[in-house]
Amino acid sequence: xxxVTQSQPEMSVQEAETVTLSxxxxxxxxxxxxxxxxxxxxxxxxxxxxxxxxxxxxxxxxRFSVNFQKAAKSFSLKISDSQLGDTxxxxxxxxxxxxxxxxxxxxxLHILP
Amino acid sequence: xxxxxxxxxxxxxxxxxxVTFRCDPISEHNRLYWYRQTLGQGPEFLTYxxxxxxxxxSRLLSDRFSAERPKGSFSTLEIxxxxxxxxxxYLCASxxxxxxxxxxxxxxSGTRLTVV
Numbered sequence: 001x002x003x004v005t006q007s008q009p010e011m012s013v014q015e016a017e018t019v020t021l022s023x024x025x026x027x028x029x030x031x032x033x034x035x036x037x038x039x040x041x042x043x044x045x046x047x048x049x050x051x052x053x054x055x056x057x058x059x060x061x062x063r064f065s066v067n068f069q070k071a072a073k074s075f076s077l078k079i080s081d082s083q084l085g086d087t088x089x090x091x092x093x094x095x096x097x098x099x100x101x102x103x104x105x106x107x108x109l110h111i112l113p
Numbered sequence: 114x115x116x117x118x119x120x121x122x123x124x125x126x127x128x129x130x131x132v133t134f135r136c137d138p139i140s141e142h143n144r145l146y147w148y149r150q151t152l153g154q155g156p157e158f159l160t161y162x163x164x165x166x167x168x169x170x171s172r173l174l175s176d177r178f179s180a181e182r183p184k185g186s187f188s189t190l191e192i193x194x195x196x197x198x199x200x201x202x203y204l205c206a207s208x209x210x211x212x213x214x215x216x217x218x219x220x221x222s223g224t225r226l227t228v229v
Contacts, residue, residue: 045156101146
Protein backbone atom coordinates (compact mmCIF):
# COMPACT_ATOMS: atom_id res chain seq x y z
CA UNK A 1 0.00 0.00 0.00
CA UNK A 2 1.14 3.50 -0.76
CA UNK A 3 1.85 5.77 2.20
CA VAL A 4 2.89 9.41 2.52
CA THR A 5 4.78 10.67 5.56
CA GLN A 6 5.28 14.26 6.61
CA SER A 7 7.56 14.35 9.62
CA GLN A 8 7.14 18.03 10.51
CA PRO A 9 3.75 18.68 12.13
CA GLU A 10 4.40 22.40 12.48
CA MET A 11 6.97 24.98 11.36
CA SER A 12 7.46 28.71 11.77
CA VAL A 13 9.69 31.02 9.75
CA GLN A 14 10.15 34.74 9.40
CA GLU A 15 8.70 36.51 6.42
CA ALA A 16 11.09 36.60 3.42
CA GLU A 17 13.02 33.55 4.62
CA THR A 18 13.24 30.26 2.76
CA VAL A 19 11.59 27.18 4.24
CA THR A 20 11.67 23.52 3.24
CA LEU A 21 8.89 21.06 4.03
CA SER A 22 9.76 17.37 4.02
CA UNK A 23 7.84 14.46 2.58
CA UNK A 24 8.65 10.82 2.06
CA UNK A 25 6.49 8.20 0.46
CA UNK A 26 6.41 4.50 -0.05
CA UNK A 27 5.34 2.74 -3.21
CA UNK A 28 6.32 -0.19 -5.35
CA UNK A 29 5.08 1.54 -8.47
CA UNK A 30 7.36 3.19 -11.00
CA UNK A 31 4.97 5.62 -12.67
CA UNK A 32 3.20 8.01 -10.38
CA UNK A 33 2.62 11.67 -9.59
CA UNK A 34 3.37 13.71 -6.52
CA UNK A 35 1.68 16.90 -5.39
CA UNK A 36 1.90 19.58 -2.78
CA UNK A 37 -1.44 21.07 -1.75
CA UNK A 38 -1.98 24.16 0.34
CA UNK A 39 -4.95 24.54 2.67
CA UNK A 40 -5.30 28.07 4.09
CA UNK A 41 -7.48 28.73 7.11
CA UNK A 42 -10.46 29.14 4.73
CA UNK A 43 -10.05 25.38 4.23
CA UNK A 44 -10.15 25.09 0.43
CA UNK A 45 -7.33 22.91 -0.85
CA UNK A 46 -5.24 24.47 -3.60
CA UNK A 47 -2.73 22.68 -5.80
CA UNK A 48 0.70 24.26 -5.36
CA UNK A 49 2.96 22.12 -7.50
CA UNK A 50 3.03 18.76 -9.28
CA UNK A 51 5.84 16.37 -10.19
CA UNK A 52 5.73 13.42 -12.59
CA UNK A 53 7.91 10.58 -11.37
CA UNK A 54 9.31 9.87 -14.83
CA UNK A 55 10.71 13.40 -15.08
CA UNK A 56 14.11 13.93 -13.50
CA UNK A 57 13.88 17.70 -13.59
CA UNK A 58 12.46 19.20 -10.42
CA UNK A 59 9.24 21.15 -10.84
CA UNK A 60 9.12 24.86 -10.09
CA UNK A 61 6.25 27.32 -9.81
CA UNK A 62 7.41 30.85 -9.08
CA ARG A 63 8.59 30.85 -5.43
CA PHE A 64 7.78 27.16 -4.99
CA SER A 65 10.10 24.37 -6.03
CA VAL A 66 10.56 20.72 -5.18
CA ASN A 67 13.50 18.46 -4.57
CA PHE A 68 12.42 15.10 -5.96
CA GLN A 69 14.69 12.18 -5.08
CA LYS A 70 13.07 9.12 -6.65
CA ALA A 71 15.49 6.53 -5.32
CA ALA A 72 15.12 7.88 -1.80
CA LYS A 73 11.34 8.36 -2.27
CA SER A 74 11.64 11.89 -1.04
CA PHE A 75 9.69 14.92 -2.25
CA SER A 76 10.39 18.14 -0.36
CA LEU A 77 8.86 21.56 -1.01
CA LYS A 78 10.94 24.72 -0.87
CA ILE A 79 9.23 28.08 -0.47
CA SER A 80 11.51 31.00 -1.24
CA ASP A 81 10.95 34.58 -0.07
CA SER A 82 8.08 33.41 2.13
CA GLN A 83 5.06 35.68 2.46
CA LEU A 84 2.39 36.04 5.12
CA GLY A 85 -0.11 34.56 2.67
CA ASP A 86 1.86 31.34 2.65
CA THR A 87 0.58 30.59 6.14
CA UNK A 88 -1.42 27.38 5.76
CA UNK A 89 -1.45 23.62 6.12
CA UNK A 90 0.61 21.95 3.43
CA UNK A 91 -0.14 18.41 2.33
CA UNK A 92 2.11 16.15 0.35
CA UNK A 93 0.14 13.76 -1.84
CA UNK A 94 0.71 10.81 -4.13
CA UNK A 95 -1.25 9.32 -6.99
CA UNK A 96 -0.58 6.31 -9.13
CA UNK A 97 -1.96 6.72 -12.63
CA UNK A 98 -5.70 7.30 -12.39
CA UNK A 99 -6.14 6.04 -8.87
CA UNK A 100 -7.11 8.06 -5.82
CA UNK A 101 -4.80 10.59 -4.18
CA UNK A 102 -3.20 9.58 -0.89
CA UNK A 103 -2.39 12.48 1.43
CA UNK A 104 0.11 12.90 4.23
CA UNK A 105 -0.97 14.29 7.59
CA UNK A 106 0.22 17.74 6.75
CA UNK A 107 2.61 20.40 7.99
CA UNK A 108 1.21 23.55 9.56
CA LEU A 109 3.35 26.46 8.35
CA HIS A 110 3.35 29.84 10.09
CA ILE A 111 4.97 32.81 8.39
CA LEU A 112 5.84 35.37 11.03
CA PRO A 113 5.89 39.12 10.31
CA UNK B 114 -16.75 27.43 -14.61
CA UNK B 115 -17.24 28.23 -10.94
CA UNK B 116 -15.19 25.37 -9.53
CA UNK B 117 -16.42 22.63 -7.23
CA UNK B 118 -19.40 23.63 -5.10
CA UNK B 119 -20.46 21.98 -1.87
CA UNK B 120 -23.65 22.53 0.03
CA UNK B 121 -24.20 23.21 2.85
CA UNK B 122 -21.01 24.82 4.16
CA UNK B 123 -21.90 23.95 7.73
CA UNK B 124 -24.29 21.44 9.25
CA UNK B 125 -25.09 20.89 12.90
CA UNK B 126 -27.19 17.86 13.65
CA UNK B 127 -28.27 15.84 16.62
CA UNK B 128 -26.90 12.37 17.10
CA UNK B 129 -29.07 9.82 15.37
CA UNK B 130 -30.31 12.14 12.66
CA UNK B 131 -29.66 11.65 8.95
CA VAL B 132 -27.77 14.23 6.92
CA THR B 133 -27.14 14.66 3.20
CA PHE B 134 -24.46 16.71 1.53
CA ARG B 135 -24.28 17.76 -2.10
CA CYS B 136 -21.32 18.28 -4.39
CA ASP B 137 -21.38 19.88 -7.83
CA PRO B 138 -18.12 19.19 -9.65
CA ILE B 139 -16.57 21.10 -12.53
CA SER B 140 -18.89 20.33 -15.41
CA GLU B 141 -16.43 18.58 -17.72
CA HIS B 142 -14.81 16.50 -14.95
CA ASN B 143 -15.68 12.81 -15.08
CA ARG B 144 -14.21 11.83 -11.71
CA LEU B 145 -15.68 12.86 -8.37
CA TYR B 146 -14.16 12.05 -4.99
CA TRP B 147 -15.29 12.29 -1.39
CA TYR B 148 -12.79 12.72 1.42
CA ARG B 149 -13.17 13.22 5.16
CA GLN B 150 -10.84 15.45 7.13
CA THR B 151 -10.69 15.70 10.89
CA LEU B 152 -8.97 18.58 12.63
CA GLY B 153 -5.21 18.59 12.16
CA GLN B 154 -5.23 15.58 9.86
CA GLY B 155 -4.89 15.01 6.17
CA PRO B 156 -7.90 14.14 4.04
CA GLU B 157 -8.88 10.48 4.14
CA PHE B 158 -10.37 8.86 1.07
CA LEU B 159 -13.99 7.74 1.31
CA THR B 160 -15.18 6.93 -2.20
CA TYR B 161 -15.03 7.99 -5.82
CA UNK B 162 -17.04 7.91 -9.00
CA UNK B 163 -16.20 7.86 -12.65
CA UNK B 164 -19.23 9.30 -14.35
CA UNK B 165 -22.13 7.61 -12.54
CA UNK B 166 -20.24 4.47 -11.53
CA UNK B 167 -18.96 4.20 -7.97
CA UNK B 168 -15.53 2.63 -8.46
CA UNK B 169 -14.23 2.27 -4.93
CA UNK B 170 -15.35 2.61 -1.35
CA SER B 171 -13.01 2.89 1.61
CA ARG B 172 -13.37 0.69 4.66
CA LEU B 173 -13.93 3.99 6.46
CA LEU B 174 -17.28 4.15 4.73
CA SER B 175 -19.52 2.16 7.05
CA ASP B 176 -22.98 0.95 6.14
CA ARG B 177 -24.38 4.20 7.47
CA PHE B 178 -22.72 6.08 4.65
CA SER B 179 -23.98 6.07 1.09
CA ALA B 180 -22.97 8.10 -1.92
CA GLU B 181 -24.58 8.52 -5.29
CA ARG B 182 -23.88 10.27 -8.55
CA PRO B 183 -27.06 9.46 -10.45
CA LYS B 184 -26.44 11.21 -13.76
CA GLY B 185 -22.69 11.52 -13.64
CA SER B 186 -22.92 15.15 -12.63
CA PHE B 187 -23.58 16.16 -9.01
CA SER B 188 -23.12 13.75 -6.14
CA THR B 189 -24.71 13.30 -2.73
CA LEU B 190 -23.23 11.81 0.42
CA GLU B 191 -25.72 10.66 3.03
CA ILE B 192 -24.93 9.69 6.58
CA UNK B 193 -27.65 7.82 8.44
CA UNK B 194 -27.97 7.69 12.23
CA UNK B 195 -25.13 10.14 12.73
CA UNK B 196 -22.66 9.60 15.56
CA UNK B 197 -20.37 12.11 17.27
CA UNK B 198 -17.41 10.46 15.55
CA UNK B 199 -18.84 11.55 12.21
CA UNK B 200 -18.02 15.16 13.05
CA UNK B 201 -15.52 16.26 10.43
CA UNK B 202 -15.02 18.27 7.27
CA TYR B 203 -16.33 16.42 4.23
CA LEU B 204 -14.45 17.40 1.11
CA CYS B 205 -15.48 16.84 -2.46
CA ALA B 206 -13.07 17.00 -5.37
CA SER B 207 -13.26 16.42 -9.08
CA UNK B 208 -10.83 15.73 -11.88
CA UNK B 209 -10.68 14.97 -15.56
CA UNK B 210 -9.24 11.57 -16.14
CA UNK B 211 -8.06 10.49 -19.50
CA UNK B 212 -4.79 9.18 -20.69
CA UNK B 213 -2.04 9.02 -18.09
CA UNK B 214 -1.62 12.63 -17.10
CA UNK B 215 -3.62 13.51 -14.00
CA UNK B 216 -3.72 17.17 -13.18
CA UNK B 217 -4.53 16.73 -9.56
CA UNK B 218 -7.91 17.44 -8.12
CA UNK B 219 -9.96 20.57 -7.77
CA UNK B 220 -11.44 20.71 -4.31
CA UNK B 221 -14.59 22.28 -3.01
CA SER B 222 -14.67 24.31 0.20
CA GLY B 223 -16.08 21.39 2.14
CA THR B 224 -19.04 20.78 4.40
CA ARG B 225 -18.30 21.02 8.11
CA LEU B 226 -20.46 18.53 10.02
CA THR B 227 -20.91 18.81 13.77
CA VAL B 228 -22.86 16.08 15.53
CA VAL B 229 -24.08 17.08 18.97
